[in-house]
Amino acid sequence: MSTSFSFRSILDNDFYKFTMQQGVIRLFPGAGAKYHLINRGQHSFPEGFEDHLRRAVGEMALLKLSTAEKQFLQVTCPYLDPVYLDFLEGYRYNPKEVRIRQEGDQLSVEVEGLWYRTILWEVPLMALICELFYQLTGAIRVSDDEVLGRTCKKIERYQDLGVTVADFGTRRRHSYDVHRLVLESLSDHGARSFIGTSNVHLAMLHQTRPIGTHAHEWFMFHAAKYGFKMANVMGLEHWVAVYRGDLGIALSDTYTTAVFFSQFDKMFSKLFDGVRHDSGDPVAFADQVIAHYEQMGIDPTTKTIIFSDGLNYEKVAVIADYCRDKIGMSFGIGTNLTNDVGPQAMNIVIKMTAAHPQDGIWTDVVKLSDEHGKYTGTEKMIALAKTILDIR
Incomplete structure (x- = not known):
């Protein structure tokens, strides 16, 4: 073929x-x-x-x-x-x-x-x-009209939840064409919820915000250079040295969340705007984050968790209900947006x-x-x- x-x-x-x-x-x-x-x-x-x-x-x-x-x-x-x-x-x-x-x-x-x-x-x-x-x-796959319609229904449901949503779906998308259709629908119908995309090209095409900070490999490299005990600390120090307060969401689970928060001291906790959840129970993670900020004397509602692990509407609804009024939150949704068109997602x-x-x-x-x-x-x-x- x-x-x-x-x-x-x-x-x-x-x-x-x-x-x-x-x-x-x-x-x-x-x-x-x-x-x-x-x-x-x-x-x-x-x-x-x-x-x-x-x-x-x-x-x-x-x-x-x-x-x-x-x-x-x-x-x-x-x-x-x-x-x-x-x-x-x-x-x-x-x-x-x-x-x-x-x-x-x-x-x-x-x-x-x-x-x-x-x-x-x-x-x-x-x-x-x-x-x-x-x-x-x-x-x-389903038709272009069906892609647009499904995405429209999804973003309308997220708007009804009162949450903000970003597209994180480049890596396992069905195709470029489907991805563009998804962004078109999100942009047209998601005014109250859609805040941007991790895809820089599509952010430019749809005049929205490119979203992201760093990934696991940033800390994995720091372990190779400085050792496992220093990987999180040196990774965060170097991120701050480059970005001076911009791009302030820290990824917390390269070496388990428990290890991360034992090293995420008051300076980092105040300097970074929040953390990203990428594995494990999201509700248990929210509890860990809230407890950490409270221990540091920081109001959790001034911070944000970006949830990004295999999300769909049902998961987002549970997380939003639990976190509302306890801590700021936003959701990065990938495969469920860009590869929900018929064939099994890879x-x-x-x-x-x-x-x-x-x-x-x-x-x-x-x-x-x-x-x-x-x-x-x-x-x-x-x-x-x-x-x-x-x-x-």
Whole structure:
């Protein structure tokens, strides 16, 4: 079966990839990184999938930042400095950084190179894999009108809940076309709830706000460079050094939430606007966060939790009912918005597996989220991290 797919913009990526890239360029320009695909859903890839993916990855080298896109970033994101924007204008994807292999129906994707370059591959690679998978397996989706209608009903229900919602759905979207339709409907019907998207390209097209701060890999690299005990603290310190109070939502579950809050002292608690929930029981997490702020003498209602873990309306309704009047909240919704069009949503991730600090050695990295099924890394390194951090 033939495919028709190419990325439309170098900004068709999650915003936190660009914010982290600026931090890496400024602080760790000589660092290296490795990533690989994890097929959590045990999806079977059709014969020849690797060839189609390799061709699409090759086309990524043609992307470049346009003058209009650079101007959008200058106006919308003043914390992205001119030197970084000039760099991004000259940046080109290098397909040689990506290794793609297929054995039978199983796919292997690995990325390796300088961190400041390879950091942009994760999200578009996942979006490519998803869209090509649906094309090559002949999966049939609902009509464009149905996509628009479903999204309209969803955002109207969120408005009735009185909550704010952002689109976090780039990485596992059904396709670029579906994603654009979703943003069109959210923009047209979500005036009281829709606050932006993690996708910078679509934020520009729909004149909304790009949303994001940092991801797990920021702290995973810091563990490789400074050790597990210092990873959270140094990661937060360096984020503050780069952004000076902007982009103030901290990701809390790279090495479990309990470890994070034991290190999230009063300075960090006051300086950061809030935290993002990405694994584990969201209600239990809310209790932890509220208790932490109260212990620090901080009014929890002045802070915000961004919930972003596998959300749908039912989950959001439970969380909103529990958190209302206790702490600020907002919701980043991904797959349920951008891949709810008929075919089963794919369950894949691409994670950093090793980091090479400048003048250091390759070191395996791990993520120990609050949900054991989301642990990533080698068994040996996971056990070492749990021992050092006293995670039982």
